[in-house]
Amino acid sequence: MASPSKDGRPGIGWALPAVVFFALFAVVPLVLVAVLSFTTWSGLGSPEFAGFDNWVTLFHDPVMIKSLWLSVLLTALGVVVQTPLSILLGVWAAGPQRNRAVLSAVFFVPLLLSATAVSVLWRALLEPNFGIPSQATWLFGDGNLLGDRTGAIAVLVLVSTWQFTPLHALIYQGAARAIPAVLYQAAEIDGAGRVRQFFHITLPQLRNAIITSVILMVVGGLTTFDTVLILTQGGPGTDTTITAYYMYQKAFKGFEFGAGAAIALLLVVVATAVSLVVVRVSGYDKMAGTKEGM
């Protein structure tokens, strides 16, 4: 079964472990969550069939609708802030000098920390009476960052930027290193400056990397959870209650597992749809490989 087939390609049997894993840990849970979303269940007794109740409630729930907007807003802000930053950082780090290698190693440290540790750290740093804001009142005023809608959203964007820019910079670094040097040599002969080289050679050559990175940011952004749990707990009020956190609140704080399952499923649908849109709009699906012979 695992032997190569006639045309020399690996037999289908090789896919079996992955398929079984995927079915067991992705497909089966997804189906069960879908079933659960049509029930009410507090964790006690057996789930009771509730028809479309959870779904109807969900679409009339102002917090739910607000949470979707918030998720999209946070994701969009993340893409807008992180993409230019990580392209610049990645391209810079792709250069040959030795100090860049050392510095970029330092830049990658945030990536190694867990989101929880990062959030706890930032929460302490931004404490209004004892943290940074108390030392820089000219900038922060009373330091009410996490207790204010705009401030809390800004902090969430800042923290995820701080943590995930290194990952995306890494992607761009790799992609930038793969750009053939002859292109730059030719440009230099033609008299193009560094800025021109960046916009006419580097950026177009990074196209595939940009799409990869944006898809990762979109999916990651829509499912952000830890930072909200630790930094704001969805507050002030419901101002940072993003969809993933709302799901957690419903299911694991309120023991409304049916409603939680419906939110989870909705999130899966939205995240899948958004990444499909990104793939479509960018033309990623039609893109031919640039390698010879593929």
Next chain:
Amino acid sequence: MKTRARFHRAVAGGAALVLGLGLAACGGGGSSSGDSDEFHVLVYGDAGNRVEKRLVATFNKTSEVKAVLDTVPGADYQQKLQTVINTPQAPDVFFNWGGGSIQPFVEADLLLPLDDMMKKEPGLKSNFLPSVFETAQVDGKSYGIPMRGTQPVLLFNNKKVLADAGVEAPRTWDELLAAVKTLKGKDVTPIALGGGDKWTTMMWFEYLYDRVAGPELFKKALAGEKDVWDGADSRKALDMLRELIDAGAFGSNYDSVKFTDGSSPALLASGKAAFELMGSWAYSTQREADPDFARNDLGYSNFPAVEGGKGDAANLVGNTNNFYSVRKSTEHADAIAEFLKLMYSDEFVEEQLAIGNLPTTTNTDKFLDAADNPEYLKYQYDLVDKAPAFQLSWDQAYPPKNMTPIYVAVQQFFNGQLDPDGFIKAMQALTTV
């Protein structure tokens, strides 16, 4: 039970949901284990387990049927309990907060009413302070025996700051308002509030509603009479809170501050704030963070009286205690009754006091002199002993799904996103069944 992996909170909801579903599917309400000569006791895992371990050991020395203690780390306790309670792995006896925290279990017919047990052993009721004991009653039946220390909410202060400002611990609401004004003039935040935790903000509502409307209002609301939220008393309480907030009593950045990370206690200890309304555990929090402050300058008083209010100035709010409840299908009710009798034994009281908990048994006061902070313990014990009413925290009194809506409403009222009408509407939307 111990070998089952603890699922991390951040794991996608789906996996945990499925695990729960799987557990529910194989649950049939059978007995907790194959062994017929033991029963399982599930408790919230923390430093307090030291006492629970000792008591189980004491019990097992003389009993034929052995008790087995299982602990679940604090943050996961309620989730874990709700997941296993009607499976074959369910505990026979388990820790809870009384009130709304056990109501869903009572409705699902999983709990044993302890009234028969108490008829045979009257001590199981008579040895506990009544205001505490009542917390674990649902529909007139008793479902819990107090098993740790009581945690009334007190108005803590920094004695030094008060002395510098020439202010005394306020006995009335007007004195509190006056103190706020004086303290503001001295450039001190009058009241520290860790609003980021949300339950901290809720405690101000609990007390003011109690003082203005009396304990009846909340009792009625909890029984499903939603009109009471829209009454004159309710509106008066909200207006008074508004006045306090607008007077700048809490400063302006309280929602960025937390109690749980030590920030609001530090505000009090460092003298940047003068008061903090907090559960009695604040004493040990301060003792750990700043022993000198706790010893010399940490003052405390009961919540101020409200002139013309319906609530007795001696009423308390907070966590009355934790309780042991018994699962209905247990095979060892008699042995468990014997085990529960230990909860008012001398050994229990001494051990709890040794770790800083204040038990709510009638014999507790005998042992207070021997404790290392007798003055504070006696003050608390007297308060609890004499309290005509002791209101369990709102978030624990209501069934769990209301916790988030309550937190959102109190936070939004404080920061001005909700006016009184909005707050009243939010409270009326809570579910009581």
